[in-house]
Amino acid sequence: MASSDNIIYRAGVDYDSRPMVVLCACNLPDPSKVDYDTILRVVLAQLEQFVENDYTVVMFSGGAVYKKNLKALYIVHPSTWPRLILGTMNAVISPKFGSKVHYIDNLSHLARVVPLNQINIPAAVYQHNLKFEDTITLPENQQDHAHRVFGAPLERLMGPNGEKGLPKFIQDCIRNLIENGLYVEGLFRRSPSSAMLKQVRAAYDRGNPVNLTEYDIHISAVLLKLFLRELQEPIFPVDLYSLLQQQKRDEDHKTVAEFIRSEVVSKVTHNNLILMMEVFRLLKLVADRHESNLMTPHNLAVVMTPNMVRHEDVMQEIALSSVGYRDKDALVDGALTLGTVVKVMIENYDDVF
Numbered sequence: 001m002a003s004s005d006n007i008i009y010r011a012g013v014d015y016d017s018r019p020m021v022v023l024c025a026c027n028l029p030d031p032s033k034v035d036y037d038t039i040l041r042v043v044l045a046q047l048e049q050f051v052e053n054d055y056t057v058v059m060f061s062g063g064a065v066y067k068k069n070l071k072a073l074y075i076v077h078p079s080t081w082p083r084l085i086l087g088t089m090n091a092v093i094s095p096k097f098g099s100k101v102h103y104i105d106n107l108s109h110l111a112r113v114v115p116l117n118q119i120n121i122p123a124a125v126y127q128h129n130l131k132f133e134d135t136i137t138l139p140e141n142q143q144d145h146a147h148r149v150f151g152a153p154l155e156r157l158m159g160p161n162g163e164k165g166l167p168k169f170i171q172d173c174i175r176n177l178i179e180n181g182l183y184v185e186g187l188f189r190r191s192p193s194s195a196m197l198k199q200v201r202a203a204y205d206r207g208n209p210v211n212l213t214e215y216d217i218h219i220s221a222v223l224l225k226l227f228l229r230e231l232q233e234p235i236f237p238v239d240l241y242s243l244l245q246q247q248k249r250d251e252d253h254k255t256v257a258e259f260i261r262s263e264v265v266s267k268v269t270h271n272n273l274i275l276m277m278e279v280f281r282l283l284k285l286v287a288d289r290h291e292s293n294l295m296t297p298h299n300l301a302v303v304m305t306p307n308m309v310r311h312e313d314v315m316q317e318i319a320l321s322s323v324g325y326r327d328k329d330a331l332v333d334g335a336l337t338l339g340t341v342v343k344v345m346i347e348n349y350d351d352v353f
Contacts, residue, residue: 012118
């Protein structure tokens with residue numbers, strides 16, 4: 001049976017400071033397998049916590065009514081059937097109840113009547129919403145960039161000296177990938193639905209709660225790559241590129257790892273180091289399972305490095321991102337490329353960090 005927390009849950013307050021209760025019909029289990037009388041008792045028990053005071057209900061794709069002190073019932077993406085049922089109930093119960101029911105066509109419409117960023121919107125609702133709009137538009141009074149994750153400076157997300165720790169978004173992605181993605185073939189190489197990727201990214205930037213386990217695992221992987229790509233300052237600072245010139249073409253991996261630890265890792269900022277350690281820990285875990293997921297350190301370096309390097313000369317950026325099967329195959333004018341550095345860091349995580 002689906003958890004009651006996925007079917008009905010508290011979601012902040014509306015614009016009149018009334019508690020919002022969210023009902024998700026899309027999370028209801030198969031009625032042939034579960035007794036809906038039991039589910040109804042659970043839902044009513046949850047509502048008992050709110051009915052002594054004014055409250056608002058947001059219902060995603062479904063219809064159910066609990067009258068006492070209900071001030072507003074927003075039905076999102078209503079089909080003909082719930083409209084028909086509620087229309088009948090309005091006539092039987094009271095016209096006064098009918099005035100509390102509001103039909104919401106899409107999530108942009110919902111954002112105009114309740115604070116959207118306080119609601120954990122299920123993946124199925126985002127998917128259904130794409131039938132009506134490509135982008136969720138917030139009213140001006142909700143367009144606050146304080147929650148923005150992508151392109152935000154690490155100092156804001158983590159504090160000047162990392163005192164806030166790893167951003168929750170990064171924790172979400174890494175946790176989901178470790179728990180559900182380590183054995184998935186092509187992790188970090190394959191692309192998810194671009195439409196759903198856009199929805200999840202926007203949800204994080206709005207400050208919406210997001211449950212990544214509801215989505216394609218490749219969304220977590222690509223979100224992590226996008227975050228690294230859009231950092232205001234790349235995770236490997238530009239002024240470190242010149243240090244790669246110090247590494248000679250005949251050095252072995254052990255010496256390369258020592259060079260990275262002493263000349264590269266030791267010189268990144270504290271915030272970058274915290275982020276780097278967690279990202280490369282994840283990449284090492286993925287690489288350790290390459291027989292299942294086909295993502296060797298080389299393959300991971302190929303897909304990850306372009307998101308970690310930034311150069312005003314595009315051709316130089318491409319050259320820095322190149323990865324050879326051997327160190328000497330990935331040299332530019334006799335120096336190591338960043339692509340090879342990334343590969344060695346994955347292979348020698350414990351030595352580098």
